[in-house]
Amino acid sequence: ATPIEKKPEWIKTRAKMGPQYTQLRDLVKNEGLHTVCQEAGCPNIFECWEDREATFLIGGEQCTRRCDFCQIDTGKPAALDRDEPRRVGESVATMGLRYATVTGVARDDLADGGAWLYAETVRQIHAQVPGCGVELLIPDFNAVPELLAEVFDSAPEVLAHNVETVPRIFKRVRPAFRYERSLDVIRQARAAGLVTKSNLILGLGEERGEVSQALRDLHAAGCELITITQYLRPSRRHHPVERWVKPEEFVELKQEAEQIGFAGVMSGPLVRSSYRAGRLYQQAVAA
Ligand code: SF4
Ligand code: SF4
Numbered sequence: 001a002t003p004i005e006k007k008p009e010w011i012k013t014r015a016k017m018g019p020q021y022t023q024l025r026d027l028v029k030n031e032g033l034h035t036v037c038q039e040a041g042c043p044n045i046f047e048c049w050e051d052r053e054a055t056f057l058i059g060g061e062q063c064t065r066r067c068d069f070c071q072i073d074t075g076k077p078a079a080l081d082r083d084e085p086r087r088v089g090e091s092v093a094t095m096g097l098r099y100a101t102v103t104g105v106a107r108d109d110l111a112d113g114g115a116w117l118y119a120e121t122v123r124q125i126h127a128q129v130p131g132c133g134v135e136l137l138i139p140d141f142n143a144v145p146e147l148l149a150e151v152f153d154s155a156p157e158v159l160a161h162n163v164e165t166v167p168r169i170f171k172r173v174r175p176a177f178r179y180e181r182s183l184d185v186i187r188q189a190r191a192a193g194l195v196t197k198s199n200l201i202l203g204l205g206e207e208r209g210e211v212s213q214a215l216r217d218l219h220a221a222g223c224e225l226i227t228i229t230q231y232l233r234p235s236r237r238h239h240p241v242e243r244w245v246k247p248e249e250f251v252e253l254k255q256e257a258e259q260i261g262f263a264g265v266m267s268g269p270l271v272r273s274s275y276r277a278g279r280l281y282q283q284a285v286a287a
Helices: 019-031 045-050 084-095 115-128 145-152 167-173 179-191 208-220 247-260 277-286
Strands: 053-058 099-104 133-137 158-160 195-202 225-230 264-267
Touching (some): 019 045, 019 084, 145 179, 179 195, 208 247, 247 264
Parallel strands (some): 099 133, 133 158, 195 225, 225 264
16 A cells, blocks of 8 residues: 555554464464455554454455445455355364454345354354354444344444444545444344444544544443554545544543443554454453
């Protein structure tokens, strides 16, 4: 990718390769496995893989929705691949993961929005890798209770749905989603007894006070875990970075979120919604 905006100093990571990371890297290469961690060039890969945590994308490479911050292509998806859940389970087993995050594209082309695909992937990982935690990061399934129930019944350790931004600019950033509908997804997940999680991306044009309000809205909706991240522009077609949030502000936001009552918070310039997700889940369990 071509650098567009000049990144501040604190955006850069130091590469520290540990033994677990190098083992996983060789394995993934030799077995021809696919992870979001590698394919998105995630800067946290040394840390997450050292903890044997990784992220997988399901549903194909084309999304039926278009969000302003997202590098996934919008288009007509390929036919549903019913063997994909089994293969993801197999990859998690081969990698010997302790915690797997599964996310995917929106499949509005399918009658069930992909609910079966998401649920089956959780079931496959649990069946093939007993003891591995699964974090399922879902689109909104239009908040249809029957579709969400099908997904929730697969019993992921964490059910994540990201609001990503604040109400005032939500329509521009996520035209096919609705802020209130996303809060409703979290509300329904919590009511189903799941541990819930969401994410806010900063640098999309939101104001500081609006971030505080979104944190309060999420907590009121039953959200227990939160990640707060910096927007990085994937390409020139995407919205420019409106501001680089300073590391101190991320620390402040973490304290604020904890005061509001979140059980676990990850907040920082390089944090991603799946960053050290297993560790964050443990905080929710302990709370
Ligand atoms: Fe990206 Fe998800 Fe939005 Fe699709 S719905 S464009 S995958 S963020
Ligand atoms: Fe993988 Fe997510 Fe960790 Fe990045 S933050 S390395 S995508 S698990």
